Amino acid sequence: EVQLVESGGGLVQPGGSLRLSCAASGFTFNNYGMSWVRQAPGKGLEWVSIIVGSGHSTYYADSVKGRFTISRDNSKNTLYLQMNSLRAEDTAVYYCAKVVLWFGDYYFDYWGQGTLVTVSS
Amino acid sequence: QSVLTQPPSVSGAPGQRVTISCAGSSSNIGAGYDVHWYQHLPGTAPKLLIYGSTNRPSGVPDRFSGSKSGTSASLAISGLQAEDEADYYCQSYDNSLSGYVFGTGTKVTVL
Numbered sequence: 001e002v003q004l005v006e007s008g009g010g011l012v013q014p015g016g017s018l019r020l021s022c023a024a025s026g027f028t029f030n031n032y033g034m035s036w037v038r039q040a041p042g043k044g045l046e047w048v049s050i051i052v053g054s055g056h057s058t059y060y061a062d063s064v065k066g067r068f069t070i071s072r073d074n075s076k077n078t079l080y081l082q083m084n085s086l087r088a089e090d091t092a093v094y095y096c097a098k099v100v101l102w103f104g105d106y107y108f109d110y111w112g113q114g115t116l117v118t119v120s121s
Numbered sequence: 122q123s124v125l126t127q128p129p130s131v132s133g134a135p136g137q138r139v140t141i142s143c144a145g146s147s148s149n150i151g152a153g154y155d156v157h158w159y160q161h162l163p164g165t166a167p168k169l170l171i172y173g174s175t176n177r178p179s180g181v182p183d184r185f186s187g188s189k190s191g192t193s194a195s196l197a198i199s200g201l202q203a204e205d206e207a208d209y210y211c212q213s214y215d216n217s218l219s220g221y222v223f224g225t226g227t228k229v230t231v232l
Contacts, residue, residue: 044123045167045210047221061220095167102173105214106221107157109178111166
């Protein structure tokens with residue numbers, strides 16, 4: 001059974017940093033890309049970033065490019081999101097998702113329960 | 122703001138059929154990228170319902186079906202059940218944004 005468990009969320013001041021983690025189990029982690037997707041309060045889903053299985057390629061939404069860094073440790077079956085220069089508009093529930101390559105692009109087949117990040121002074 | 126537009130809400134009585142539209146453009150659905158659909162109950166993990174515009178993962182009831190035509194796509198739910206009350210999102214890739222995009226989301230209410 002695929003399980004994705006996020007951690008690391010919390011309250012942080014504007015301009016601050018936070019690192020999210022996602023522990024994965026139930027599948028061969030290094031064979032699959034992984035992604036972060038967020039949902040701001042009262043809003044819809046927003047894709048944040050994707051990393052391929054090897055970790056050698058990463059992709060970001062324009063809204064977080066240059067501030068967030070996605071990475072993975074395949075020896076620990078863990079995905080990370082380092083978030084720097086946080087802004088109020090980054091306040092959201094952050095979901096970790098396993099992705100499947102489909103004719104050159106990706107879809108998200110399993111998701112975690114999410115971790116809440118609140119950026120406020 | 123999202124580049125995939127969905128109706129904010131749809132509703133139906135138990136047993137009825139409802140459809141949710143997902144309107145895109147020439148840089149996403151119209152460019153040939155497939156559409157994927159997710160069901161989300163607040164506070165829980167989103168669930169994949171349809172991938173590749175028309176395919177159901179194992180375990181998803183055949184009451185759920187997807188279609189795609191031109192620059193739009195649709196999700197149909199037939200034999201509506203109380204447990205189908207949730208938010209539904211479409212998703213695709215946009216080549217002008219060079220990124221993955223979700224629809225605005227649709228809340229399904231079972232009357």
